[in-house]
Amino acid sequence: MDITVINNEQRQQFQATVDGELAFLEYRWHKGLMALMHTEVPKALEGKGLASALAKFAFEYAIAKQLQVLVYCPFVATYLKRHPEYNYLVHHSPAPE
Numbered sequence: 001m002d003i004t005v006i007n008n009e010q011r012q013q014f015q016a017t018v019d020g021e022l023a024f025l026e027y028r029w030h031k032g033l034m035a036l037m038h039t040e041v042p043k044a045l046e047g048k049g050l051a052s053a054l055a056k057f058a059f060e061y062a063i064a065k066q067l068q069v070l071v072y073c074p075f076v077a078t079y080l081k082r083h084p085e086y087n088y089l090v091h092h093s094p095a096p097e
Contacts, residue, residue, distance in 0.1 A: 003050060005057040014054050014061070021045050025054040025073065033091050034062055035070040055079040059086040 005016045013024040023041040027034050036058055041050045055076050062069050068091040071077050080086060 003048075003053040005053055007057075007061060014057050016050055016053060018045055018048070018050065023050040023054060025051075025058055025076070027058065030070060032067075033070050034058075034067045036073045036076045039073050039075040051075050052079060056083075059083075059089055062089050 003016050003018065005014055007013075008015050008024075011024075012028060013026050015022060015024045017023075021042040021044055023039075023045055025039045026037045028037055029035070036055075039051050039054060056079075058076070059069070061067075067089070069089045070091055071080065080090070
C-alpha cells in the first residue's frame, strides 16, 4: 500500500488518509524542539503500517529541518527500538549536577 504523509502545520499533525480515514501523529513545539505527542490510527486501518509511516516521516522531517525531538508517544518510542538509526535525533536533558 502506498502511504502519503503530509505535514498539517495548522493542526500540528503529520497525517495520512487512506480509504477516507485519517491517521495522524500529533506534535507540539517546546523550546525549539519537536515533541511527538500521540499517534492515532483508526481501527479499520490498524496493521497496515500507517503508524510506522507517520513516525518515519516525523524523523525524516526532523532531519530535513535539523531538529531534535522529544518522544512522549509510546508508539514512537517502540518505533525507535526497531529503528535505532534515528536515536541521535532524540533530545536528552543533561543530568542534574
